[in-house]
Amino acid sequence: MKARTRQALAGWCLAAPALVVIALFFFVPVIGGLALSLTDFDIYALADLRNLRFAGLDNYARLLSQPLFWSAMGNTAYFVGVGVPLSVGLSLAAAVLLESRLTRFKPLWRTALFAPMVTTVVAVAVVWRYLVHVKYGLFNEMLGWVGVDPVDWLGDPRWSMPTVIAFAAWKNLGGNMIILIAALQAIPQDLHEAARIDGASAWARFRHVTLPGLAPTLMLVTILTTAGYFQLFAEPYVMTQGGPLQSTVSVLYLMYEEGFRWWNLGAASAVAFLLFIVILAVTRVLSWAAARWQPGAVT
Amino acid sequence: MLAVGAGLGSAACSRRDGRLLRFWAMGREGEVAAELVAGFEREHPGLRVRVEQLPWSAAHEKLLTAFAGDATPDLAQMGNTWLPEMAALGALQPLDALIAQTPAIDRGDHFEGIWATNLVSGTLVGLPWYVDTRLFFYRRDLLQAAGYAEVPTDWSAWVDCLRALQASKTRPVATPVLLPTNEFEPLLAFALQQEGELLRDGGRFGHFSGAGFRRAFEFYRSLFEQGLAPGLTNNQVANVWQEFSRGTFAFYLSGPWNISEFKRRLPAAQQGNWATAPLPGPFGPGASIAGGSSLVLFRRSPRQREAWQLIEYLSRPAVQLQFYRLTGNLPPRRSTWALPRQDGPTLAEDLHARAFAQQLERVRATPAVPEWERIVQEMQLSAARAVHTRADLDATVRGLDARVDAMLEKRRWMLARVGAPA
Numbered sequence: 209m210k211a212r213t214r215q216a217l218a219g220w221c222l223a224a225p226a227l228v229v230i231a232l233f234f235f236v237p238v239i240g241g242l243a244l245s246l247t248d249f250d251i252y253a254l255a256d257l258r259n260l261r262f263a264g265l266d267n268y269a270r271l272l273s274q275p276l277f278w279s280a281m282g283n284t285a286y287f288v289g290v291g292v293p294l295s296v297g298l299s300l301a302a303a304v305l306l307e308s309r310l311t312r313f314k315p316l317w318r319t320a321l322f323a324p325m326v327t328t329v330v331a332v333a334v335v336w337r338y339l340v341h342v343k344y345g346l347f348n349e350m351l352g353w354v355g356v357d358p359v360d361w362l363g364d365p366r367w368s369m370p371t372v373i374a375f376a377a378w379k380n381l382g383g384n385m386i387i388l389i390a391a392l393q394a395i396p397q398d399l400h401e402a403a404r405i406d407g408a409s410a411w412a413r414f415r416h417v418t419l420p421g422l423a424p425t426l427m428l429v430t431i432l433t434t435a436g437y438f439q440l441f442a443e444p445y446v447m448t449q450g451g452p453l454q455s456t457v458s459v460l461y462l463m464y465e466e467g468f469r470w471w472n473l474g475a476a477s478a479v480a481f482l483l484f485i486v487i488l489a490v491t492r493v494l495s496w497a498a499a500r501w502q503p504g505a506v507t
Numbered sequence: 508m509l510a511v512g513a514g515l516g517s518a519a520c521s522r523r524d525g526r527l528l529r530f531w532a533m534g535r536e537g538e539v540a541a542e543l544v545a546g547f548e549r550e551h552p553g554l555r556v557r558v559e560q561l562p563w564s565a566a567h568e569k570l571l572t573a574f575a576g577d578a579t580p581d582l583a584q585m586g587n588t589w590l591p592e593m594a595a596l597g598a599l600q601p602l603d604a605l606i607a608q609t610p611a612i613d614r615g616d617h618f619e620g621i622w623a624t625n626l627v628s629g630t631l632v633g634l635p636w637y638v639d640t641r642l643f644f645y646r647r648d649l650l651q652a653a654g655y656a657e658v659p660t661d662w663s664a665w666v667d668c669l670r671a672l673q674a675s676k677t678r679p680v681a682t683p684v685l686l687p688t689n690e691f692e693p694l695l696a697f698a699l700q701q702e703g704e705l706l707r708d709g710g711r712f713g714h715f716s717g718a719g720f721r722r723a724f725e726f727y728r729s730l731f732e733q734g735l736a737p738g739l740t741n742n743q744v745a746n747v748w749q750e751f752s753r754g755t756f757a758f759y760l761s762g763p764w765n766i767s768e769f770k771r772r773l774p775a776a777q778q779g780n781w782a783t784a785p786l787p788g789p790f791g792p793g794a795s796i797a798g799g800s801s802l803v804l805f806r807r808s809p810r811q812r813e814a815w816q817l818i819e820y821l822s823r824p825a826v827q828l829q830f831y832r833l834t835g836n837l838p839p840r841r842s843t844w845a846l847p848r849q850d851g852p853t854l855a856e857d858l859h860a861r862a863f864a865q866q867l868e869r870v871r872a873t874p875a876v877p878e879w880e881r882i883v884q885e886m887q888l889s890a891a892r893a894v895h896t897r898a899d900l901d902a903t904v905r906g907l908d909a910r911v912d913a914m915l916e917k918r919r920w921m922l923a924r925v926g927a928p929a
Contacts, residue, residue: 251877252921254575255596259921270913342743363743365895451689452740453891468568470881 245477254471267478277479279454280462281486286369287376287458288437288490295377295437296430299384304418306385307392318389322382329379333446336375337362362448365455372443372456380436384429391425392418427498431491438487459483528556528814529580531570534563536584536637536800539833547820554813574598581808582818584636584800587624592877593803594627600804602631605815612822616840620797620870627875633801634818635839637830639762640795641692641786642866644769646757648780652678658784662726665787669735672757682737684730684758685747688894689740691887692796693760696786697723699871700793706911710876711919713911715886716904722789724890724900731894738894748772751781760786762798766859767835783862785869797870799839828854837863878914885910 245267247253253260271277302321306314324332339346340361348358361371395418403413419426440458444450450457450465457465459479467476532540537560544556559580561569567589573579574596585593593599606612614622617635625633645658653671672683686693698705701719706712714720730736737756744750751759752773759765769781786793802818804811820826827838828846837860838844844855844864851857855864873879889907892898 248917250917251571251592251596252917254571259917261920360743363740453895454888471571 241477241480244474245481247474249472249474251471263474267475268482271475271478271482276454276457277459277462280457280459283369283456284438284440284458284460287373287440288434290370291373291376291437292430292433294373295380295433296384296426298377298381299388299429300422300426302381302385303388303392304414307389318386321385324379325382327379329442330446332379333375333443337447340371363452365453368448368452368455372440372447375447376437376440376443380433384433387425387429388422391422395421423501424498427494427501431494431498434494435487435491438483438490459486526553526555528554528582528810528817530556530558530817531561531566531580531583532558533561533566533584533586533800535834536836537561539830540584542833543821543826543830544817546826547817550820551813551816554816556817570598571596577807579805579807581810581814582802582804585633585803587621587633587635587797587799587801588873588880590625590633590801590803591627591875591879594630594632595877598805598807599632600806600808600811602634602804605804606631606634609815609819611819616842618797618839618841618867618870620794620872621799621839621867623872624797624799624875625801626872633803634822636800636802636821637827637834637836638839638867638870639798639800639837640863640866640870641696641760641762641798642795642862643784643786644751644759644761644765645782645784646751646754646780647782649675649678649680649754649757658787660785660787660792662787662789662793666730666733666735669730669758673735678754680754680757682734682756684736684760685739685744685750685756686727686730686736686760687741687744688738688891689887691883691890694723694727694886694890695873695883696760696793696795697727699796699873700786700788704874706874706876706882706915709922710874711915711922713882713908713915715907715911716901721900721904724893724904726789727890728893728900732897752777763837763860763863764835769859783859785862785866792865792869794869794871795866797872799837837867876915876918878918881914882911885914 246263246265248261248263248267305311306317306321311317338344340348342348342358342360342363345361347361351358359367361367399417399421400413403417408416439460441460441464444456444458444461445464448456450461460483463476463479463483466472466479530540530544531537537558540558540560544558548554548556570579570583570585570589570593574593579598590599606614612634618638621635621638625631625635643658649672650656650658650668653668653675655668655671659665659668669683672680698720701723703714703717703719705714705720707714707717731738741747747759748768749772750756751769766783770778773781786795788794802821804814804818808814821830822840824838824840824843824846827840827843828848830836831838831843831854838854841855845853847853854860873883876882886907889903893900893903
């Protein structure tokens with residue numbers, strides 16, 4: 209045996225356990241899910257497999273013609289479209305402020321801002337339900353101090369999604385902030401100093417030194433947050449159960465209802481694949497934009 | 508490791524000797540079931556009952572996965588709206604033959620409407636364990652101030668009563684009745700008071716555009732349009748009991764569990780001021796929802812005779828009364844309602860429970876199709892939308908029918924295949 213072949217064989221042997229695990233626990237379920245999405249598997253089929261019908265693309269066609277699917281898509285797009293910029297923007301602001309030389313008690317602030325990240329969604333969502341309560345919540349109490357009428361944060365279809373977005377942005381602030389702080393620390397100090405000597409203002413230094421230095425990390429954080437936000441589920445599940453008037457039904461929440469509440473596993477799998485396609489498309493577009501903006505950043 | 512081995516060994520043993528019954532019960536009932544079955548174990552020295560508690564939120568999923576994984580217990584408590592689904596799976600043992608051999612259980616002793624919820628295409632699949640319905644909790648003092656000694660029994664007189672409450676000189680109530688818009692029960696109760704079925708052709712198509720449902724829907728919506736009911740969900744009313752005692756509303760549609768809550772949460776000074784009353788109907792006393800839980804026997808259980816003995820024990824009037832004492836759940840047999848109690852009058856004469864006894868004589872089962880839970884959610888959503896957006900009535904009921912028909916498509920296909928009659 210040639211040395212090269214032997215080396216390749218050894219490589220495959222070393223990779224084999226991981227490949228087997230990935231094949232078993234990722235590809236097989238995915239193919240199973242795809243097959244399921246082409247059938248009308250439901251409780252009748254669970255009782256007797258003869259009640260299973262091959263549906264072809266019917267599940268997909270029915271979903272695409274269902275108003276609830278499109279409103280779930282719209283709600284998810286709303287959440288991603290507003291939530292991602294807000295979330296990343298807040299994380300960036302927090303990171304820059306924490307790295308500023310003027311900030312005192314840095315470890316305290318860092319811990320406080322990071323804390324929501326390590327709590328469980330369910331527990332803090334319950335706390336938030338109290339904070340945003342229409343009569344006894346802290347938010348409306350504070351609005352009252354400045355003479356604003358109380359807002360029914362989770363009960364009013366117009367306010368429910370903004371409330372969920374605010375919650376998610378607060379919850380995810382810490383994680384992105386830590387990544388951005390690491391990236392900030394990697395920007396050489398002499399660049400800032402040179403800019404200052406050249407007479408650049410604080411804003412100009414941020415715009416022309418900090419931002420370009422952060423660009424690859426910012427892109428990474430944006431893509432990860434986008435992919436994560438598309439999978440919105442726990443927040444509406446705990447805070448609103450999709451209500452009021454289905455204003456917080458996300459695509460994943462719709463899948464949960466179809467699959468585990470009504471046991472239409474065929475239709476639920478179809479929802480999952482449609483969501484997968486959307487996430488794939490959006491992240492590809494983002495990566496492409498990143499590559500255009502800064503060659504060699506993230507692809 | 509040793510402990511695990513020993514545990515497996517003992518589980519295998521108890522499985523083999525056939526003297527252990529597995530009983531699944533949910534929520535609060537699961538907590539007290541162990542106490543209830545103690546008497547059964549004393550009567551049957553060789554038998555042991557293992558009560559396994561399920562939280563309500565996970566129970567449905569757990570039952571389905573247990574069926575798929577061939578791990579169903581011997582018997583279980585089951586909400587009666589789940590019976591059609593579990594029966595469609597073929598998971599439940601029909602009980603007709605067992606009932607025929609058990610003279611202690613008399614069908615005529617049960618409330619007719621509740622018994623009907625346990626029939627799936629004519630076959631009995633569960634035995635009622637406790638019953639549930641919806642009626643009004645109301646403020647007697649406010650009604651008296653408005654000139655009413657009792658709750659009127661028909662719709663138009665009741666609406667007049669609500670208007671009188673609003674116009675009361677001494678103690679006006681701005682929005683006299685609370686019908687939470689996130690609950691399907693208010694509209695469903697009004698709909699069950701109508702002639703005709705909610706699904707037509709043997710549960711093949713929706714019948715929401717029929718005259719009966721239209722009348723119920725119109726009446727329901729008119730209460731909001733006239734400002735008699737506030738367009739609020741349950742979550743928006745922070746503390747129902749507090750608002751009730753403040754007189755924010757005078758009527759609240761709710762179920763039996765609220766009897767103990769009202770006793771516990773309303774201030775002592777208010778205790779004489781609240782009461783319960785059966786629902787008014789279109790032309791006199793009206794029907795309401797037939798809810799509650801049943802006891803079921805699983806087809807795959809190898810110990811059906813023993814499991815049936817336990818079900819029979821749990822349905823004895825004395826045991827049902829003990830169950831009521833432990834949980835406040837209302838019993839399904841009239842003879843239990845008539846049993847003398849140490850601490851007061853019989854249940855049928857109890858100040859707060861007696862309205863339920865009257866209402867239970869007029870409860871009506873919903874269609875026994877597995878899709879019903881989803882259909883009723885869809886109905887509630889249409890109702891909430893109509894209340895909030897003033898959508899057109901005709902378009903609403905037709906749209907509802909179209910969505911319900913789509914949900915029933917598989918059912919129609921299956922019925923056509925086996926050639927079942929309409």
